[in-house]
Amino acid sequence: MQILHNLSVFANFCVLFYMIISPFSVTANPSHDFSYFDSVLSYLNRPCFKSNSSSGKKSLIPNLNTDCSIWNRACSEEILKFAKNPENGKWIKSVRRRIHENPELAFEEFETSMLIRRELDRMEIDYRFPLAKTGIRAMIGTGGPPFVALRADMDALPIQGTVILLFQPAEEAGNGAKRMMGDGALADIEAIFAVHVSHQLPTGVIGSRTGPLLAGVGFFRVVITGTQDQVRSPHQSVDPVFAASAAVISLQGIISRETNPLDSQVVSVTFFNSGDDLDVIPDSVEFGGTLRAFSNTSFYQLVKRIEEVIVDQARVFRCSATVDFFKDTDTIYPPMVNDDRMYEHVKKVTTDLIGPENFKVVQPVMGGEDFSFYSEVIPAAFYYIGIMNETLGSVHSAHSPHFMIDEEALPVGAATQAAIAERYLSDRHDLS
Helix, strand or coil: CHHHHHHHHHHHHHHHHHHCCCCCCCCCCCCCCCHHHCCCCCCCCCCCCCCECCCCCCECCCCCCCCCCCCCHHHHHHHHHHHCCHHHHHHHHHHHHHHHCCCCCCCCCHHHHHHHHHHHHHCCCEEEEEECCCEEEEEEECCCCCEEEECCCCCCCCCCCEEEEEECCCCCCCCHHHHHHHCCCCCCCCCEEEEEEEEEEECCCEEECCEEEECEEEEEEEEEECECEECCCHHHCECHHHHHHHHHHHHHHHHHHHCCCCCCEEEEEEEEECCCCCCEECCEEEEEEEEEECCHHHHHHHHHHHHHHHHHHHHHCCCEEEEECCCCCCCCECCEEECHHHHHHHHHHHHHHHCHHHEEECCCECCCCCCHHHHCCCCEEEEEEEEEECCCCECCCCCCCCCCCCCCHHHHHHHHHHHHHHHHHHHHHHHC
8 A cells, every 4th residue: 555655645735735715515426435525624614715706817815915917025925824824734734634544546546536626616617527537637817828737736826827737647657647648638838847745855845956857767577588407407408597697697787888977877677587496497587677767868778778688698598588668558757857947947936935045956866757758748847845854754755654744845835836837927938
């Protein structure tokens, strides 16, 4: 069940800040049981704001006394103050905890998706459903260009333009982003932003970098075939164990002798299976692992060389080899490369909102993220929000069985996402 943690946390982050303008009213559905949401807000009052529709625009910020048609410090302060309101924070935390107790597997986010759609309906927000089976594309604003997307949640301001909210399934497995794109999720969108929690940054601190942030990720499975015989007659066999062992060692030469040491890459063999018969040389051996790189050029050069090394090394020992990179099963993720302009936009918005001391330039890591599919098509920026709090024990990665989140990061994240979208629409011509 621990593999669900990251998916669940991210789904919560996407959902909660958009839904806080009204309490839940959930009834049973013939196909899906929503009983676990029924009492989420039974002990809470209505969130402390309501829609302001007098101007014909959907506003989620009450009593907005500042003209934000030109962004200024006061706008940032109002967003952050609103997001940190104790009543809103209490509401957000209670819902996040309940959703997190009921995580759903990739493309099975039926209850969460239905919950989002119910709340969008209550707020009279237009949306498309389904995308990628359980995904949603919601729309806030005028309905006309320019368009900017958030694959995460937000508090809204009166806006000129349209903010697209992409509620994406299957980030952890299945390349949900790729399938969302195939269903038209990026239609008309000219820029996109996303956020992910980080246990390596203090709570509420934002981190990102320009250029490569996360690696391109792929996997491979190898079968080396020889001929079986008894170990007492090794000269009568064609030993695939010998060939596979040589191939595994030779793979490391790709990194140590063919790769620029300043261009970080990884090839790791993570399993090796030749059977468990101690008295027989097997007729075949299987092994496999992962490859990672920070550019498409380096990544596909690794693919090419891995296959060449394994096939040629097997041939040296009179064996044959096949290498499967699972290209047809959505297991290859391209590198996540932040657009320079979108990164600078995130940095500027963040430093204006929470101060330059709360923005950190982070190092790239070899993890993968399917948001990279979006970044290959339109300008994109991916950033982290810190949840590290040693007192609470929030110090473990999202894939750890001990993972937990410091929820004090949630209001900061909501305010940051809202400000990034709003200021993109007002400053977009300055980003070119």
